[in-house]
Amino acid sequence: MKKKESIIKYYKKQSGFYDITRPLFLFGRSIIVKWIAETNPKGLLLEVGCGTGHLLKLLARNTDFVLTGIDLSSDMLEIAKRKLNSSVKLYQTDLTDFNPNEKYDAIIFSYVFTLELDKRKEQIIKAKQLLKPNGRIYVLDFHRYGSTLYKRYMNWHGIEMGVELLQLLESEFKTEKKITKKAYFGIWEYFLYEGVNEKYK
């Protein structure tokens, strides 16, 4: 089975209990919203892999952005639709196939890259094409495993961590902010990143 199909299948099963379980390990989501709210939060914002709309809901409450979310999974989007105002645009699509007429002031990826880590370069290039010059990218994701046992567990869930993701972001954007944090005293680390699309190609 192709990775894209396995992601859709995985989230079909997970969507029913996603919002109850994820606060236990998808850390940093309210911090990244705080970062976004601290900049000049207006214009157009795209969330890639918006899932059940957790972040979009927080962003609608805390910023003046016109919001768009895209996701591969119709099951996740169905939940997002129920929780969001109809002014938030939602599309079922792979990032690779998303070709809107507009460009965005900000793009956020929250726990998306590590589902297909080998596609990080391609996805970052696509994000740059979708961003306005000087638009901002926000990324929140797993950074490194604390043990091989945990690595095996996360790989079983289809997640591949690698510190090179943060390095690649830093080489493609002008870094404004970055932090890494330990989860559960170091079982894993996650990072938050804010960059500017200054090296516009």
Ligand SMILES: C[S@@+](CC[C@H](N)C(=O)[O-])C[C@H]1O[C@@H](n2cnc3c(N)ncnc32)[C@H](O)[C@@H]1O
């Ligand atoms: C771990 S969930 C994160 C959801 C949300 N961003 C959050 O922080 O709660 C990852 C989501 O990304 C979506 N996704 C993964 N790869 C994608 C891609 N290439 N294009 C669009 N959505 C994608 C999955 O379907 C899933 O809903």
